[in-house]
Amino acid sequence: MTEKTVKLKISGKTIQARVGETLVHALWAAGMAESVKVGCAGGVCGACTVTLRYSDGRTGGTELACMKPVEAGMEVFPCPVEADAPVTPVAQPELSHLQSVFPTLDRCTKCGSCTTACPMSIPVMDSVLRMQKGEFQAVAEDFTTCIHCGLCRFVCEDKVKPHNMGLWIRRSLGMSRDIAIEKTEVSVEQEWKYLLDESSEQRLQRARQFRKSGRIEP
């Protein structure tokens, strides 16, 4: 099998890469691993943010290098985004709380850059508008898949911090949940005594039996 290769540029330096591999693997193979930070290489840690430009005039944009396959003529620029100082969440959050801890919320000019920048396809700008209206449940849903790469904040001309607000809202709602997980249980010690037999062979046998009904069968 012959392997097809393409040429692309990383920070102005031309490298050759194998078709089918991601930018991260292309960088590794080219001995340029240190040029882009990599955490998980699986699209969920948000470390490997880059910006892209295409020589053929196609619109570029932002991407995660670990998820983006190489293409001929691609120009790649590392775009690391520093973490922002977090804000303590509050139980029973209200719009006024959000406005006071994120004073730039209402500066959004609806340019849509954040939505374009998001590598997780979150409707970021729409969600910021929902934040302005205090629709927190919907916002929490929007940010379910947020990896906190920070690109939405990085591209915002108005210093709005969508992903930070998304997390603040999610945590605040989570803390407000009333969860009852206490339950009264009977025959607890008797069951442990049964399951924790000294002999490992006996333990395994008993566990096999116990898991069928969740009880000690007579």
Place this chain on the structure above:
Amino acid sequence: MEWAKESLEKLESSRPARLNQSAPIPDSAQAEELLKQYHPDYLGHERQVTVGPNAGDQKFPLELAQLLEGDSPVESDYVPNPEIETDVLIIGGGGAGAAAALTLEGSGLTVHLATKLRLGDSNTVMAEGGIQSALGPDDSPRRHFADALVGGHGKNDPDLLRILCEQGPESIRWLSQLGCLFDQNEDGQFRLRGGGGTSVPRVLACRDYTGLEIMRVLKDAVRLTSTRLLEEHVAMELVDDGKGRVTGAILFDRNAGRPVCVSARAVILATGGSGQIRLQGFPTSNHVGATGDGLVLAYRQGCRLIDLDSYQYHPSGACYPEALAGQLVTEAIRSTGAQVVNAEGVHFIDEMAYRDVLAGAIIKEIAEGRGVKTPHGKSGVWLDTPMVDLKKGEGTLARQFPGLIHRFERYDIDPAKKPILIYPTLHYQNGGIRVDSECRTDIAGLWAAGEVTGGLHGKNRLMGNSLLDITVFGRRSAQSVLDNIPERGAVTLTNLQRFRAERRKIESETVSPKFFPDASGMKLTTDKVEEKPEQETNSSNFEPPNPFNF
């Protein structure tokens, strides 16, 4: 996927018949046979080591054995002079390390958390399917225990496992109070799913981003504590007081390009797993930093390792497209209805078989010619993802597994319409450092928690027990440190020198830990230029006084 047209047609034509038909579940003799013949753990790619506390006893995978016998990267003339003095040094920035840091907050102790990458870059953030906790109506921590013990082939440390299962409900409460949003049913109860080897639904999730949800909340919470973060600081070696007790570590500051010695009264090792060692060349679902560093560091100090002949190969790693090779396709998709089907369209095994058995069965199908070959020369079997919507209603897959959809759609694959190709991927280090029920290792001053430890999961971990592990034992290690913190000790390299003397008898050029995947080519380099602005003393640097500064 035009190249697989023929097989896809077979799969689609057998689908109506498969829909309400279950596949064979291997009995224990068949399971044993599958494991012995096909599971990578059983193929003899292992050996004993000749130095250290495990010399001459249990076997290790060849790649790991080599690292355990390796020499330290610390220069032989290096003199450890602590630049940082702290009370507790946590090494590892994943879930266990973060849970430990949160537990130490407010204790009055100074805490430093060192991580090779950034806080949160870990296997935790990549976990998809969920976290187990006995919350269902017919469930109890004992039933959870029984399931996990059977899944672990009875080899689990019963005391550790009891703690894990008993602490399940409390851990969910703790995570929820921190702000984790686990999926709920319409009635407001947590949605519980089954997993391979659970006898009742017990797995809580946040869509297929459960680890991401937990990690981003823990990360945010840790950043709000007084914990001092040492990001991009690689743990090169542990140091000791000359009498056997661990008293700190030598870190390598990747940005400054030099070692930094830390004196600590207690060290918690939470460095995670080792999938990036890529045993037998397997793909891995692990993050970039999962190179088993903690095993090597603890071993040189004299800690015994257990059950490291056992690794978990997750049955459903992505096999196509190449760019996604090895990445996890969560087990929850199988528990929601997706079947495992071979190239002939045959549903050859029940998809909820134990992970090790299912991985063996998939490898067998391929070995016997019933796999599907991809254009880049790999083979896999089908995971019939469209079954989920057929069984649970249109839109279920997209709603419950947005991560899966998102990853495949950029390759023009819609898993709701077409199946995906899977092959086992190196997923979890079942064994690790031996610890007692307070997370203490064999060596005083050194605690360990999470994937780096062994014993809890026996020889096979059940889905959803690792996110619970890092929560329960991350917190527990910190509590034990609080209860038992030693006074500050001397900082020496005595244990390392002893290990070095012992390994003189072997011929090995290996330097370990590995720190980064081989493929990355990354190394600890000291030749970096420090990015500090030059101190200029001439007058051109003169700045006029600020006129607004009254």
